[in-house]
Amino acid sequence: MGLLFAKLWSLFINQGKIKKYLFLENATKCARGETGVSAPSPALLADKDEGELLLCVTPQHMPEMRRQWHFRLAEHKVIIVGLDNAGKTTILYQFLMNEVVHTSPTIGSNVEEIVVKNAHFLMWDIGGQESLRSSWNTYYSNTEFIILVVDSIDRERLSVTKEELYRMLAHEDLRKAAVLIFANKQDMKGCMSAAEISKYLTLSSLKDHPWHIQSCCALTGEGLCQGLEWMTSRIGVK
Numbered sequence: 001m002g003l004l005f006a007k008l009w010s011l012f013i014n015q016g017k018i019k020k021y022l023f024l025e026n027a028t029k030c031a032r033g034e035t036g037v038s039a040p041s042p043a044l045l046a047d048k049d050e051g052e053l054l055l056c057v058t059p060q061h062m063p064e065m066r067r068q069w070h071f072r073l074a075e076h077k078v079i080i081v082g083l084d085n086a087g088k089t090t091i092l093y094q095f096l097m098n099e100v101v102h103t104s105p106t107i108g109s110n111v112e113e114i115v116v117k118n119a120h121f122l123m124w125d126i127g128g129q130e131s132l133r134s135s136w137n138t139y140y141s142n143t144e145f146i147i148l149v150v151d152s153i154d155r156e157r158l159s160v161t162k163e164e165l166y167r168m169l170a171h172e173d174l175r176k177a178a179v180l181i182f183a184n185k186q187d188m189k190g191c192m193s194a195a196e197i198s199k200y201l202t203l204s205s206l207k208d209h210p211w212h213i214q215s216c217c218a219l220t221g222e223g224l225c226q227g228l229e230w231m232t233s234r235i236g237v238k
């Protein structure tokens with residue numbers, strides 16, 4: 001299986017675009033019955049009737065695909081959102097490497113797999129600039145966790161964060177998502193506490209979404225593990 005295909009495949013899966021899997025026990029090529037479409041295995045084929053993407057795999061590729069499919073099944077999709085400069089990318093790479101990386105504003109997204117205990121999280125860090133926020137919803141499908149990163153020193157824009165939070169939570173695709181709020185940049189003098197942020201965002205009024213707020217500093221990594229622990233406890237990993 002080529003690397004490019006693997007990458008594309010995981011992208012499709014994690015955006016919920018592949019709806020069906022077809023393991024072709026006796027075929028040498030992938031073919032779609034009457035439609036006559038055929039392609040080398042593994043292949044992504046569009047199901048014309050149902051408008052769905054189909055992943056077709058012949059025996060040669062089955063073991064690898066089964067392994068990956070099983071692995072993907074156990075994966076939890078996370079989106080990391082928040083206004084620009086909040087510290088989202090810094091947090092993502094602290095999770096991944098335990099170090100501070102030099103960042104520049106994210107255009108589009110970064111995606112990384114983070115393994116905590118036995119839990120696999122696929123984390124999408126999405127650019128927070130104003131012009132990018134209208135496309136956040138393209139990342140929503142199949143999201144289990146929203147990590148909202150708040151810049152605790154940025155009092156002026158907390159109202160914008162609040163608007164964005166409630167806009168997101170009203171979206172159908174995030175109906176079942178749990179929300180972890182990181183009150184980041186706690187190292188900054190005069191920053192808002194997690195309690196202040198919680199009150200301003202009226203988190204206690206959130207009834208339909210499990211939520212948790214955690215103060216942190218992405219530069220030192222303080223507080224990040226506690227946030228991840230809340231996530232793993234929600235999916236039953238001890």
Ligand SMILES: Nc1nc2c(ncn2[C@@H]2O[C@H](COP(=O)(O)OP(=O)(O)OP(=O)(O)O)[C@@H](O)[C@H]2O)c(=O)[nH]1
Nearest residue numbers: 084085086087088089090103105106128185217218
């Ligand atoms: N003092 C302090 N600075 C931080 C902290 N976390 C991130 N920063 C800094 O804040 C700046 C922005 O961080 P990024 O991680 O790039 O922010 P972002 O949320 O990804 O921004 P966009 O990609 O534009 O949406 C960088 O200079 C970081 O070093 C923190 O906890 N404390």
Ligand SMILES: [Mg+2]
Nearest residue numbers: 088089105106
């Ligand atoms: Mg970023």
